[in-house]
Amino acid sequence: MMKEIELHLVDAAAPSGEIAVKDLAALATALQELTTRISRDPINTPGPGRTKQFMEELSQLASAPGPDIDGGIDLTDDEFQAFLQAARS
Structure with missing residues (x-):
């Protein structure tokens, strides 16, 4: 079952509707880590070690x-992944 989470950033340092690229990359990384850890718990693999492939895909x-508050851009999933990859390197 897919869950949708809506995230609102309140009282951020950037103007309304904006986020710094470094903050976006850090936020995406932290959220992915959190969802992976939560997803690992039901199959009793909460500890260290590589997550099973199917759990990585599910999480x-x-x-x-x-x-779109200030006329910003929307990225497709592929574009977002490419953006994150570039931000990590």
């Missing part, structure tokens, strides 16, 4: 278009 995050 994978994706982005969806949201409200």
Whole structure:
């Protein structure tokens, strides 16, 4: 069963509707880590070690278009993944 989570950033340092690239990359990384850890618990593998492939696929995050406050851009899932990959390197 897929769950949808809507995230709102309140009282951020950036203007309303904006987020710094470094903050976005850090936020995405932290959220992915959190969902992976939560997903590992039901199959009793909460400790250290490599997560099983099917659990990585089940816990994978994706982005969806949201409200556009200041005329920003929406990224497709592929574009978002490419963006994150570039931000990590």
